[in-house]
Amino acid sequence: MTHTNQALSNKPYLAIFALDETLIAADSASLWSEFITTKGLASKSQLAEEQELMTAYTKGTLDMNTYMQATLKPIIGMDSHTLAQLVKEFIERKIKPAFYTEAISRIEWHKRRGDKVLVISATGEHLVKPIAKMLGADDAIAINLEQINDIITGNTIGTLSYQQGKVIRMKAWIADQDIQFKGSYGYSDSINDLPLLDAVDRPFAVNPDPALALHAQMQDWTIMDWRHENNILR
Structure with a gap:
């Protein structure tokens, strides 16, 4: 084995997971x-608005x-500690039972295998980061929330990790790492993540929506069927 090949073999792969409907059945x-x-x-009217936007x-x-402005309204003015405690209860009650x-x-x-695991989601960081940490992911990319004096303002910061924005954020994240990756895996259920799946070396369509399923079939991508069994993560 040449020195170049040996160096390459020592590099980890990067495994990228979407969160919603990919890692959890919700x-x-x-x-x-x-x-x-x-x-x-x-x-209830705010809940109805969220469901319509979905x-x-x-x-x-x-x-x-528009979606983030609507869904962040209820936590505007909340301090980060109060929000974190609320999120902790939410994860215990609602997220843990929903994992595939x-x-x-x-x-x-x-x-x-020694791979690096990265969760990328078009959801707020207040939810994504603690969920990813609980799963043992190495890091998470999510929509960043503005805080002023430790208070949630309801505004977002930077590029939204949605559609092509996920690719932009992923590339910026990779550029900040001290290591180089041998290659990349990507897992998602949604046609919204087509730019991300096109950007990785080994794309996987997990319980894909109809549009992504068709694209995956045409591209001969691996389609994975993950079933929900009311799992409780331990």
């Missing part, structure tokens, strides 16, 4: 909206700025 942002409504922090997401036509068993196994498979 949409975390929608579950969050329902959760804070039951807590009295959001109105219909546009499914079609691939959602304006993410196969998703957990796949992340563990990558970790055993």
Whole structure:
């Protein structure tokens, strides 16, 4: 083996996972909206607005700025500690039971190989980052929230990790790393993540929506069927 090949073999792969409907059998942002409504922090009309916007997401036509403005309203003015405690309860009650068993196994498979695991989601960082940490991911990319004096303003910061924005954020993240990767895996369920899946070396369509399923079949991508078994992550 040449020195170049040996150096390459020592490099890890990067495994990128979408979150909603890929790692969990639900949409975390929608579950969050329902959760804070039951807590009295959001109105039923705000919940209905979120559900209507999610219909546009499914079609691939959602304006993410509009969605974030609508869904962040209930936590405007909240301090980060209060929000973190609320998110902790939310994850225990709503997220842990929704994980796909196969998703957990796949992340563990990558970790055993020495791969780096990155979760990229078009959901707010207040939800994505603690979920990714709980799963043992090495890092997470999500929509960044503005805080002033530790208070949530309801505004977002920087490029939104949505559609092509996921690729922009991923490339920036890779550029910041101290290591080089041998290659990349990507897992998603949504046609919204087509730019991301096109950007990785080994794309996988997980429980794909109809549009992504058709594209995956045409490109001869691996399609994975992960079943929900009311798993409780331990």
